Amino acid sequence: MWFAGLILIWPLPLSKWIVNAWEDVNTSFFFFDISFIALIVWFALFAFRVDISPPRDEPxxxxxxxxxxxxxxxxxxxxxxxxxxxxxxxxxxxxxxxxxxxxxxxxxxxxxxxxxxxxxxxxxxxxxxxxxxxxxxxxxxxxxxxxxxxxxxxxxxxxxxxxxxxxxxxxxxxxxxxxxxxxxxxxxxxxxxxxxxxxx
Incomplete structure (x- = not known):
């Protein structure tokens, strides 16, 4: 899951989205992009914690x-x-x-x-x-x-x-x-x- 989170994050063209959003003055699209990025970051944090937070076993x-x-x-x-x-x-x-x-x-x-x-x-x-x-x-x-x-x-x-x-x-x-x-x-x-x- 951790690797899945990293794969989802690294190719995000964040700067291009922000520039295009401001050039087109399309603030609703801009906020959609930000929300999507926040969701991806949340998923990456969650995936990382799911992998390393539980103990090695639960005897x-x-x-x-x-x-x-x-x-x-x-x-x-x-x-x-x-x-x-x-x-x-x-x-x-x-x-x-x-x-x-x-x-x-x-x-x-x-x-x-x-x-x-x-x-x-x-x-x-x-x-x-x-x-x-x-x-x-x-x-x-x-x-x-x-x-x-x-x-x-x-x-x-x-x-x-x-x-x-x-x-x-x-x-x-x-x-x-x-x-x-x-x-x-x-x-x-x-x-x-x-x-x-x-x-x-």
Missing amino acids: LRFNRARQKIYAYNFKYRWWNPFERWRVVPVAYDWSQVRAEAWKQRGATAQGGVIIKWGVMLSIVAPGTNKVIDRFHLSTMGADEHAWAYVCTYMQQGPSALPPPGEPQDPNTVPWYNLALRLAPNVKWPEAMDIESRTAP
């Missing part, structure tokens, strides 16, 4: 001993490139967690169809079904199998599951992914980091 931690879920939650508003986007780590009781399967259809420019799917974890207010927060568990991946694995771990423990693979460092990114290499590292608050990895 979830499940603590069976405490019966809690911990989420490295990234908060942003896409329409405001000047707002400070930030990570707000949160913790919820396991009893508040629900799973929602989702599927989304989209059309391509060539007339094809793109289908995306995944599992979203929804957090409900205690004693209600009102959703107060959501996190992605999987996208175009293991789907219900990932949810079944998590449920089995939280309810029965690791002995009921096949041995997990080697843990992956969320800050390890491919060398060729410039956006992820510029993105901030995952760094849990110290107290939450300790709590999420230990028993009460």
